[in-house]
Amino acid sequence: MRYAWRAAAALAGTLLAAAVVHADSGGSIYLRGTFADGVPVRAQRDQNVSLEGAQAACVNCHRRSGLGSIEGVITFPPIAGPYLFAAHGESLERLGVPFVDAERINHEAYTEASLARAIRDGTGANGKPLNYLMPRYQLDDAAMSDLITYLKGLNVRPAPGVTPRELHFATIITPDADPVKRSGMLAVMEQYFADKNNAVDRTKAPTLFSSHVTMFRVERRWKLHVWELSGAPATWEEQLRQHLAAEPVFAVISGLGGRNWAPVQRFCEQQALPCLFPNVEAPSGDDGDFYTIYFSRGVLLEAQLINSDLQEQSPRPHRIVQVYRADDVGAAAADALAKQSRSAALPVVNHALKAHAAPGELAGALRAVAPDDALVLWLRPPDLAALKSIPPPTQHVWVSGEMGELETAPLPPAWRGATRMAYPVDLPNLRVVRVDFALSWFRMRKIPVVAPRVQADTYLACGLVSETLNHITDAFVRDYLIERVEMALDHRALTGYYPRLTLAPGQRFASKGGYMVRFTDPDGTKLTPLGEWTTP
Amino acid sequence: MSRLGTASACVLAGVVTLAGATQNAVTSTATVAYEPPAVTLVRQDGARVSLLKELDDGRPVLLNFIFTTCSSFCPLASQTFAEFQRRLGPDASKVHLMSISIDPEQDTPARLTEYARQFHAGPGWQHYTGSVAASVATQRAFDVYRGNKMSHTPVTLMRAAPGKPWLRIEGFVTPDELLKDYRTLLASR
Numbered sequence: 001m002r003y004a005w006r007a008a009a010a011l012a013g014t015l016l017a018a019a020v021v022h023a024d025s026g027g028s029i030y031l032r033g034t035f036a037d038g039v040p041v042r043a044q045r046d047q048n049v050s051l052e053g054a055q056a057a058c059v060n061c062h063r064r065s066g067l068g069s070i071e072g073v074i075t076f077p078p079i080a081g082p083y084l085f086a087a088h089g090e091s092l093e094r095l096g097v098p099f100v101d102a103e104r105i106n107h108e109a110y111t112e113a114s115l116a117r118a119i120r121d122g123t124g125a126n127g128k129p130l131n132y133l134m135p136r137y138q139l140d141d142a143a144m145s146d147l148i149t150y151l152k153g154l155n156v157r158p159a160p161g162v163t164p165r166e167l168h169f170a171t172i173i174t175p176d177a178d179p180v181k182r183s184g185m186l187a188v189m190e191q192y193f194a195d196k197n198n199a200v201d202r203t204k205a206p207t208l209f210s211s212h213v214t215m216f217r218v219e220r221r222w223k224l225h226v227w228e229l230s231g232a233p234a235t236w237e238e239q240l241r242q243h244l245a246a247e248p249v250f251a252v253i254s255g256l257g258g259r260n261w262a263p264v265q266r267f268c269e270q271q272a273l274p275c276l277f278p279n280v281e282a283p284s285g286d287d288g289d290f291y292t293i294y295f296s297r298g299v300l301l302e303a304q305l306i307n308s309d310l311q312e313q314s315p316r317p318h319r320i321v322q323v324y325r326a327d328d329v330g331a332a333a334a335d336a337l338a339k340q341s342r343s344a345a346l347p348v349v350n351h352a353l354k355a356h357a358a359p360g361e362l363a364g365a366l367r368a369v370a371p372d373d374a375l376v377l378w379l380r381p382p383d384l385a386a387l388k389s390i391p392p393p394t395q396h397v398w399v400s401g402e403m404g405e406l407e408t409a410p411l412p413p414a415w416r417g418a419t420r421m422a423y424p425v426d427l428p429n430l431r432v433v434r435v436d437f438a439l440s441w442f443r444m445r446k447i448p449v450v451a452p453r454v455q456a457d458t459y460l461a462c463g464l465v466s467e468t469l470n471h472i473t474d475a476f477v478r479d480y481l482i483e484r485v486e487m488a489l490d491h492r493a494l495t496g497y498y499p500r501l502t503l504a505p506g507q508r509f510a511s512k513g514g515y516m517v518r519f520t521d522p523d524g525t526k527l528t529p530l531g532e533w534t535t536p
Numbered sequence: 537m538s539r540l541g542t543a544s545a546c547v548l549a550g551v552v553t554l555a556g557a558t559q560n561a562v563t564s565t566a567t568v569a570y571e572p573p574a575v576t577l578v579r580q581d582g583a584r585v586s587l588l589k590e591l592d593d594g595r596p597v598l599l600n601f602i603f604t605t606c607s608s609f610c611p612l613a614s615q616t617f618a619e620f621q622r623r624l625g626p627d628a629s630k631v632h633l634m635s636i637s638i639d640p641e642q643d644t645p646a647r648l649t650e651y652a653r654q655f656h657a658g659p660g661w662q663h664y665t666g667s668v669a670a671s672v673a674t675q676r677a678f679d680v681y682r683g684n685k686m687s688h689t690p691v692t693l694m695r696a697a698p699g700k701p702w703l704r705i706e707g708f709v710t711p712d713e714l715l716k717d718y719r720t721l722l723a724s725r
Contacts, residue, residue, distance in 0.1 A: 046561065046710070049615055060607035071608050072682060072689040132561035132708050133609055287605075490684040500668065502641065504686065506605035512641040532667070535641045 025143060026150025031064070033057035035143060043135035056135060058147075063505070064290065065479035066154035068102035069487065074133065077104050081152035084110045097156055098475035116144045155477065160248035162476040163220075167469075170225040170249040172240070172278070174233075176258030176327075184451035185256055185279060185458045189224055191445045192462040197221045225249055229264075236263040237270075244271060251481055253465055254279060254458045259329055265292050274482050277461035277510075279454045281402050282329040287508050291478075293485060295457055295498060296511040299333035299378065299402050302422035304536035305514050306398045307340045309420060310374045317374035317396055319347045323365050327355040330378025330403060337376065353383075362386055369393035378403055381410050388412040398422065401517070406453070413522035420530060424514035425453075425497040427529060434494050453497060460496040464489065499533060561708035565717075569701045570693075572677045575670040577636070580648040580663040587674060590662070592698040595632040596722060598714070599693040601680050602663075603639035604651040609690055612708060614655045616692075619711035620718075621658045631718070633661035636674055638685045640665040678702075694718060696725040 025036035033041045033056040040053035054060075058079070062068050066080035077083065082097040087109035092099060107125035110118065117123055119137050122130045139147065161168035171189060173182055200219040227243045229236045240263075252273060257264065257280035265284040268275040268291045275292040283294045297304075310317060320341055324330025331352060338348040351365040362383060369375050376398045377384070384404055397419040399409065404421065407428055411419060425431065438456040442449055449455060468484045486503040489510055495501045498511040513535035520526040575587050591597055598617065602610040614635065621628045637643035643651075648663035657663070665671070675681035680691050694703040694717060703721060705713075 045612070049612070049619065049711070051611070051615070055611050060611075069608075069686075072687045074609065074689075076608065133612065487684075487686050490686060500641065502639070502685070504603065504605045504639065504642070505607055507642055535644065 026146035026148070026153075029139070029143060029147045030058045030150050041137060041139065041143075043137045045135050046132055051135060056137070060505075061133065063479070063483050065156075065477050065483055066151065067100045067156065067475060067477065067480050067483070069483065070102050074131075075102050075104060076133075077102055078156075079151055080154035080156045082156055084115060084151065098158075098477070099473045100475050100480070101471075112145075112148055115148060119144065119147070156475065158474075158476040159250050159478045161250035165220055166223055167220045167476075168223045168225060168247065168249040169465075170227050170243070170247065170252045172227045172229065172252055172255040172264050172275075174229050174236070174257045174261070174264070175231065176260075177256040178258070178451075181279065181451040181454040182256050184447075184449070184455045185254060186226065187447045188442070188455050188458045189254060189462065191447055192459065193222045193224045195445075196466070233260050233263050237267045240264065240267045241271075244273070249273075250476060251276060251465070251478065253277070254461045256280075256454070257282075259327055259331070260284075265289070268292050272478055274478050274485075276465055276485065277457065279457055282332040283509070285508065287506055289508060290482060292508065293482065293503065294509050295460075295501070296424050296514075297509050298424065299329050299400055300336050301424050301509075301514055301536065302400050302402055303333045303337035304340065305422045305424070305516060305534060306376055306420075307337050308534070308536055309422075309516050310376075310396070310398065311341075311344055311346075313374065313396060315372075317346065318370065318372040319349055320374045320376060321349045321351065321369050322376045322378065323351045323353065323362070324378035325355060325357070325380075325383070326352040328378070328380070328403075330400070333378050333400065333403075334376070359386070363390050366390055366393050371395070374398070381405055381408075385410040385412070387415055392418045394418065401425075401514075407519075407525040407527050411519060416519040416522055419518060421517050421519075421527075422514060423517045423527070423529075424511070426499040426533075427515060427517070427527065428525070430499065431497055434496055437494055438496060456496045460494075463494070464492070467492070561710070562705055562713060563707035565706070566704045567701050568679075568704050570678050573670075573673040575666070575673050577664040577666040577670055577674070578645055580645050580652055580665075582645045585664075587664075587670075590632070590634065590664070591695075593632060594698065595630060595660075596697060596718065597693075597695045598631060598633045598718070599678070599695075600635050600691065601638050601675060601678075601688065602635050602651075603637055603685055603688075604643050604647045605639065606685075606688075609708070611655075613690060613692070614651070614657075616709060616711050616714060617661060618655045618657060620714050621661060622656075623711060623715060628658050629660040631660055633657075635661070635663045636671065637663065637665045638671060638675060638680075638688060640668055640671040679704075694721060696721040700725065 028034050028036050029041055033053045035041065041056050042050065042052045043056040044050045061076040062079045066078060068076040068078040078100055082095055083103060086095055088106050110125045114125055118130060122134055122136045124130050200221050203219060225247045229239055252268060252275040255278040257278060261280045262284040269289055273291060277293060277295050281298040282300060283297055285292055322334040322337065324334050334350050341348050353361050353365060371394050373394050374396045375394050378400050380403050392415050395418040397415065399411065399419055399421050401421045401423040435456055438459045441459065464485065468488045471488060472480065472484055486505060489501050489503045492501060501510040503510050513533050515533055516530045517527045518530060520528045572587055572591055576584050577587050579585050600613050602614060617633050621633065637648065643665045645665065648665055652663050672681060678693060682688055690708055692705045692709050703717060
């Protein structure tokens with residue numbers, strides 16, 4: 001939860017730059033349901049059901065943005081200051097306040113006094129009781145004042161990177177990102193953005209601003225800023241700060257990482273900058289964070305799938321031996337698997353091959369493997385291909401589908417009978433229609449398919465952002481973008497490589513599971529699933 | 537890790553009287569004969585179980601649908617179940633409370649066990665997950681499926697005994713109302 005606390009504290013700080021000293025208390029009540037000293041806030045619902053602390057936090061229903069949400073038949077209205085202090089009939093547009101579909105200003109404007117009464121007693125601005133779900137809070141005058149200050153400070157103006165005619169996005173590339181994947185990803189993004197802008201230019205819409213009365217939406221052009229990082233990871237956050245200062249953007253879409261994404265993830269969390277579906281195999285952060293959303297846990301998920309699978313082997317392996325390259329994501333995966341295996345009291349031996357290992361090093365590592373060992377190979381295609389000259393030392397081998405490039409993994413015939421592959425995406429025959437959608441577009445736009453998975457995922461990310469923005473009339477608030485992505489994802493049928501994408505507040509990984517498969521034949525790409533889709 | 541992980545649900549005894557009328561948060565009730573599907577679910581203890589057998593162990597059943605990362609009104613529904621159990625005291629194990637996840641991919645048995653712990657669930661109250669297909673089939677059978685878990689609505693279902701029809705309560709039922717309905721249902725068994 002550390003990141004969430006830091007992020008919450010950072011968010012409270014950045015939003016209330018000119019705020020009074022008690023700002024942190026307001027943010028603490030809103031986001032965590034505690035006073036600044038950590039004491040839980042207490043609240044009551046009708047009858048004798050009470051709640052306190054995190055369960056009583058305003059954020060649970062009204063969301064981090066304060067723009068509310070709609071769940072089924074229940075509307076949680078926006079409570080960012082402008083919505084509370086605006087009266088029925090006032091033009092939100094004139095106030096510079098965006099339309100949100102949870103908005104229901106059918107009441108007199110609140111005053112600080114009547115708002116305090118609403119929060120304490122559950123009586124609305126019109127004197128009627130508020131919805132049953134709204135708790136009645138026990139806040140003294142100082143705490144109430146802090147909370148109201150916080151609500152007033154919730155920023156609903158267009159974020160940096162949003163102009164009347166343009167939406168600015170960035171994509172972030174780390175220096176050790178694979179160059180082929182990088183060029184494939186950028187080709188997709190550049191074409192996607194070009195298509196978007198061609199559509200905007202073709203409509204030649206007049207400069208109409210959004211209004212909840214007329215519901216005209218300005219079509220903004222999308223601009224892509226490519227932020228290429230260099231040098232050591234310890235310098236990346238500073239580089240990103242400089243990029244953001246020079247080129248303010250609304251959000252980060254896609255992007256490509258190598259061994260280490262943590263500095264980028266930290267940066268986005270600290271800057272409260274949405275980072276939507278980066279192409280990383282070993283994600284950083286967890287469900288307690290807010291700003292980075294991933295398609296999958298990648299090799300970390302595979303570590304869970306493999307660990308579960310090998311624990312069920314009968315007879316149990318004597319040891320787990322893992323082989324990976326020290327400078328690659330396999331190290332993080334091996335670490336994750338080793339941690340999980342601890343509870344099973346199974347010894348784990350890790351062989352970290354040097355980045356530029358001598359050809360014999362892989363063979364050397366495998367010579368130490370016994371027939372009753374479980375061997376886990378976190379290797380990429382060149383190393384998998386090099387297994388050709390090495391007989392499998394055990395019949396219990398697992399490989400990473402993520403790293404090995406799925407069914408195109410060049411696993412030599414002699415190894416196929418002994419090997420199970422973790423497979424964190426849908427089976428080829430089940431995903432063909434969904435992925436064809438992307439492949440057809442690549443064909444039409446003459447984009448060479450050099451990295452199908454990364455390119456399909458990038459195309460999917462762009463599409464998801466586009467669809468989400470269609471539902472956001474003009475509320476270009478970064479937190480709100482994340483919240484709408486969370487809600488919108490479930491509706492989507494076209495989910496690319498993934499059988500299902502689903503999110504909710506408190507979930508940051510949209511695809512939750514994977515298969516365990518083996519190669520059907522000594523050569524070729526045909527796969528046999530070894531069970532159902534599993535969510536570890 | 538859910539935001540709820542750091543909270544403890546504190547349920548006070550005693551009645552809070554408010555000036556003015558108390559809100560009736562139940563929007564409708566109906567008696568319906570549902571046909572639950574013959575699916576396998578996974579219980580919070582990891583056991584693969586037959587939904588039909590879980591529903592038909594002879595006891596009255598209270599049923600609702602939740603997901604563990606829901607921060608809006610599932611906690612209220614679960615708190616209400618917890619208070620219902622608490623008030624029954626030693627009779628609590630005579631009723632089978634069942635909460636079925638509508639987000640089965642996220643809600644693993646481990647997460648459900650933690651969720652149950654947060655709400656101080658007694659032994660008679662079990663949480664269930666399983667495959668997406670099984671969860672959806674169950675939701676459809678009880679007419680709670682809305683396509684997207686974020687479109688969920690508050691529903692509580694109650695049945696006096698196997699073979700009897702279900703009482704469907706839409707909206708936010710209070711522990712008092714739930715107890716009253718339960719006793720009425722048992723009396724007419």
